[in-house]
Amino acid sequence: MVAPFPPNTGPMIVGGASPRWSRRDFLGRIGRGAGLLAAGGLLAACDAGSSSSSEATAGRAPIDWEEWWSTKRATGRLDFANWPYYIDYTQGGRQSLNAFTEETGIHVNYFHTIDGNASFLAEIEPYLEADLTPFYDLIVMTNGPQVSKLIDSGYLTPLDHTRLVNFDTHASELVRDPAWDPGNRYSVAWQSGITGIAYRPEAVEALGRTPTSLGDLFDPALEGRVGMMTDLQDLGSAALLAIGVEPERSDEQDWVKAADGLREQRASGVVAGYYDQSYVQALRSGEVWISQAWSGDIFQQQQLGQEIEFVVPEEGAILWTDNMLIPRNAKHPADAMAMMDFVYRPDIAAMIADWVWYVCPVPAAARIIARRFEHPEVASSPLVFPPTESMGPNGPYKAYKVFESDDEALTWESIFGSIPLGL
CATH class of the missing domain: 3.40.190.10 (Periplasmic binding protein-like II)
Incomplete structure (x- = not known):
């Protein structure tokens, strides 16, 4: 059974002058978010081919994810939920999504429906808790209590890293093996900020x-x-x-x-x-x-x-990092994996970064932005392409606290x- 909640997309506003919405919402709707925060929990880290400890925590039978993924093939459809104004958009449409469909044959239903981590979790959690098939195959959420909640409750599908060749080749060190998801077991970065x-x-x-x-x-x-x-x-x-x-x-x-x-x-x-x-x-x-x-x-x-x-x-x-995640029981998981890997191609990452102007997870995209798109001010900005050494004890960028318990x-x-x- 597919979860019956409708996507709340609203009108799409086109153009760089449009105000951007928040990518995060820790406080958000304090009444709704407080209850969710109480459930936020420990991170789970396992080998890619093993059953997940979060399944045991959630009381589900362990799954051999390597065997599970071996049976999954693309279906030609992807339902993708993201934040507003967070993907390239021109008069010709979303060029990155158009390219994905042309090259893979997968049609993308793209919903700019997320306006807060707490509120979005409140929307989808009842269906995940009931073990229903969620409406979305791919979602984007920020590292923090809500992502920890999804991991610890067994609400996410562990990723098949054999399908993430572009990520393995091109991902910045800033988005590999994050503290909130060791080994990128459940997530890969969309953009950071x-x-x-x-x-x-x-x-x-x-x-x-x-x-x-x-x-x-x-x-x-x-x-x-x-x-x-x-x-x-x-x-x-x-x-x-x-x-x-x-x-x-x-x-x-x-x-x-x-x-x-x-x-x-x-x-x-x-x-x-x-x-x-x-x-x-x-x-x-x-x-x-x-x-x-x-x-x-x-x-x-x-x-x-x-x-x-x-x-x-x-x-x-x-x-901070906004992460691509596949909800448990997603109807089109292989299509979601294909999109995850596609956006780590430098040319595709460049399309997205040149429009959203947040931290790009693919350093090789900078050269394309500077030369092909002729936007050297974006390619040279440390706000879009920070140096790897900027993280760590001696670097200017620090990480959020990763909570060890509810x-x-x-x-x-x-x-x-x-x-x-x-x-």
Whole structure:
């Protein structure tokens, strides 16, 4: 039986000037998301040909996935759910999807239906829990509690890496073997992004210098002009980095100290508000002069002529990843695997990266963007093609905390979740 929920696609808005939606939603709908976060859990890592420990956790009979995949063939159809404005689009349509259909014969039903990780999980989880065939064969979600929930509950299909030749050949080291999914057992990256700081000329004038530090978000010279995020992953991670603690190595004592700093920041009057994707408009209008920001949004604004700059704070910035995942019982898993591998061809990755302007998982795409598409400003941007050495203890990019238990995830939410609510 196929899950009977309809896709909520909405109208597709074409053109680079369209505002982009958030790629993440940790806080999201706090009433719906809180219950889901309680179920977020441990990551499972197994050999590709073995049964999954998450199946045992979920009470299902183990599956020999190597044998299971040996029986799967492409059917000619793929139902693909992604975030709005997150794939190439021109007057000729989505060129990457058109090329995929022409070369494979697989027709893609593409739904830009995801507007938050928590809300999307709330939509699909009842059908996954009931072991129904989900509507979507391929979904895109951000590393965090919701992806951990999907893995730990046995709601995802382990990938057949024999079908990921392009990924094995071309994937950046930044997206291989991530902490939240060791060995890329369940996921490969769609795109990544960087959470740093964006600022207007007024912030430079108020500070008397160019912003360089997370400490600038706490500076009284910017009273009433600072934007902070409602996304608890980004809000808490920035607060930790501001006190010199890397989120992935932090503990509850660190979280309490970081949250105290955020309360002091709020009480000082420097915060104009806590924003989701609307921080972009707040920056454009001058409502805020400096804000936490996502790299792709600001790069887009720069190309549109806005006087908004993006900086990786000296304390570090968070590199996050939106992941392609195949739900358990997907009707067309081989077609989904074909798409996963197809977008790791450098020419296809270049089509997508040249439009979305987030971090591309295929370094070889930069040369194509610079030469074939004649966009050297995209190819040379560290916001689209960051160097591999940028991750790690000595690099500017840090990772989200990977929660080791459900209770730990709930504790993070309880500590940081009250900040945007004024509690």
